[in-house]
Amino acid sequence: xxxxxxxxxxxxxxxxxxxxxxxxxxxxxxxxxxxxxxxxxxxxxxxxxxxxxxxxxxxxxxxxxxxxxxxxxxxxxxxxxxxxxxxxxxxxxxxxxxxxxxxxxxxxxxxxxxxxxxxxxxxxxxxxxxxxxxxxxxxxxxxxxxxxxxxxxxxxxxxxxxxxxxxxxxxxxxxxxxxxxxxxxxxxxxxxxxxxxxxxxxxxxxxxxxxxxxxxxxxxxxxxxxxxxxxxxxxxxxxxxxxxxxxxxxxxxxxxxxxxxxxxxxxxxxxxxxxxxxxxxxxxxxxxxxxxxxxxxxxxxxxxxxxxxxxxxxxxxxxxxxxxxxxxxxxxxxxxxxxxxxxx
Numbered sequence: 001x002x003x004x005x006x007x008x009x010x011x012x013x014x015x016x017x018x019x020x021x022x023x024x025x026x027x028x029x030x031x032x033x034x035x036x037x038x039x040x041x042x043x044x045x046x047x048x049x050x051x052x053x054x055x056x057x058x059x060x061x062x063x064x065x066x067x068x069x070x071x072x073x074x075x076x077x078x079x080x081x082x083x084x085x086x087x088x089x090x091x092x093x094x095x096x097x098x099x100x101x102x103x104x105x106x107x108x109x110x111x112x113x114x115x116x117x118x119x120x121x122x123x124x125x126x127x128x129x130x131x132x133x134x135x136x137x138x139x140x141x142x143x144x145x146x147x148x149x150x151x152x153x154x155x156x157x158x159x160x161x162x163x164x165x166x167x168x169x170x171x172x173x174x175x176x177x178x179x180x181x182x183x184x185x186x187x188x189x190x191x192x193x194x195x196x197x198x199x200x201x202x203x204x205x206x207x208x209x210x211x212x213x214x215x216x217x218x219x220x221x222x223x224x225x226x227x228x229x230x231x232x233x234x235x236x237x238x239x240x241x242x243x244x245x246x247x248x249x250x251x252x253x254x255x256x257x258x259x260x261x262x263x264x265x266x267x268x269x270x271x272x273x274x275x276x277x278x279x280x281x282x283x284x285x286x287x288x289x290x291x292x293x294x295x296x297x298x299x300x301x302x303x304x305x306x307x308x309x310x311x312x313x314x315x316x317x318x319x320x321x322x323x324x325x326x327x328x329x330x331x332x333x334x335x336x337x338x339x340x341x342x343x344x
Contacts, residue, residue, distance in 0.1 A: 063104040063240055068119045070238040071247055074217045077126040077204070080133070091132040094125060098141040098164075098186075098199065105224050105234050106241040106331065113198035114141055114186075120239045121220045121264070122184075122201030129179040129205050135172040139164040145194065146170070148187035149203060150303075152177045160187045179207040180287035181260045181305050195302075196225060196266035198239075204260060207289065214256040214309065217249070221263045221271045221300070221322070221332065232267050234331050235322065241331025244320075248337040254311050255343060257336075260286070261298070262305035271332075272299045273308065274323040280310035297323050312338040 065071075080092030101115045116122025127133060139145050143166065148159035153174035156162065164170045186199035202218050222239060223232030234241050251257050259280075263271045274297040281292040286307035298306055312318065315338050322332040 061107060062246060063107055063243070068103065068239070070240045070243040071249075073119070073121070073124075073238050074219070074249065076124060076218075078123040079126050085132060089130070089132050090128070091134060092127050093134040093136065094123075095136045095138075096122065096147065097138045098145040100141050101198075103198070103239065105226075105236065105239055109226060109234065109241075111198075111224050111226060114143070114145070114194065115198050116147075116201055120198035120200075120222070122199070124202040124204065124218050124260075125184065126204045126206070127176045129176055129208055131176045133172070133174055133176055136169065137164060137172060138169045139166055142166060143194075144188050145186045145199060146188050147172060147184055149174070149184045150182035151180075151203070151205065158187075163188050176205045178287055179205045180285050181205075181262065181307050182285075183262055183264070183303060183305060185264070192266050195264060196223075198222075200264045202260055202262060211258070211289070212256060214258040215251060216258045216260070218260045219262075219273075221261070221265055221273070223265045223268065223271075223327075225267060230267055232265070232330075235265070235271075235327040236331045237334060242333055244334025248317060248335040250337050250339060251312065252341040252343060253315055253338055254313065254341055256309060256311055259308040260305070261300070261308050263300040263302055265302060268324075268327075270299050270301055270324075271327065272297060272323045274321055275308075275310065276319040277314065278310050278312055278318065280308045283307040283309070299323075312336070314338065315340065 078094060080094045083091050083093070085091050096116050099115055099118055101113050101118050102110050103113045103115070103120055105111050113120050135147065137147055144163040146159035146163055149157075149172070157172050157174045159172070162170060182203040182205060184201050184203045186194040188194050200220070202220060219237045221235075221237055223236070224234040225231060226233045237244065261273050265271045279294050279296050282295055282298055283289070283292045284306050286305075298308070300306065318336045318338065320334050320336060321328040
């Protein structure tokens with residue numbers, strides 16, 4: 001199927017925005033959601049279907065992962081280029097470029113995104129508490145952008161009052177603090193537009209003493225409004241609907257798994273993470289290694305995040321998904337495949 005051509009106006013919206021949409025019901029039927037066994041709101045689907053025109057390529061079963069592979073993204077961490085400053089402090093230097101990029105969020109469904117380094121989410125920036133960070137930001141996009149880092153830093157490094165115009169650059173410099181799981185995103189108005197279009201990523205500051213060894217995974221929950229009506233038609237973790245159900249995540253029996261789970265969903269007040277057949281330790285924001293809750297479901301507002309840790313005693317396939325059934329059936333669904341341990 002040919003991709004719909006796009007003509008942009010000064011607002012940044014495609015002139016054919018009403019054509020670039022996907023039927024919620026067809027998305028559900030064309031996915032593996034039949035195995036989900038969850039209820040969905042027929043009324044909500046019917047209301048939104050009236051405004052939509054389907055473009056889903058029913059003959060395709062998967063997205064093209066040559067440009068962005070959600071499985072690879074799970075365990076990809078950018079530690080920057082390291083050097084030692086005269087005072088002995090470790091400096092980590094990063095390069096981030098904002099670009100306009102078309103991404104595929106479901107088979108045959110394309111979204112005109114604004115990205116950091118060409119992907120949604122952007123690269124996972126990782127460092128250790130106390131490191132000096134130097135982030136070289138260049139705006140190669142069509143609109144003004146910034147980078148706002150969660151955490152502690154000076155006012156002129158906050159990414160709010162210094163918009164970077166197309167073709168211009170800015171250097172963010174600050175010490176990494178406090179340790180925990182943070183986020184970064186564009187803070188240019190209108191905020192809901194810049195976040196929904198994809199300008200966000202994970203920002204992990206490790207404690208100086210480190211964390212216990214584990215299989216670590218980054219999962220950023222997001223959604224996509226494919227017809228620009230202010231409501232999401234597709235939901236996902238790391239941008240591709242149903243990817244982790246079609247491609248289960250392999251873990252080992254009794255292996256410690258640590259998930260950095262954050263919510264960057266626009267247009268919905270809450271999103272959630274629910275784990276089947278197990279309970280997990282919930283470290284909210286990951287800033288305290290000693291205090292946690294024991295649960296199997298967590299609700300997060302936009303910008304909220306948590307570090308989730310668990311091990312599986314039983315072998316087999318176990319679902320994880322949003323506990324809003326509609327979100328799950330529209331793409332926010334995955335599977336952990338627990339295998340016999342090869343660990344010593």
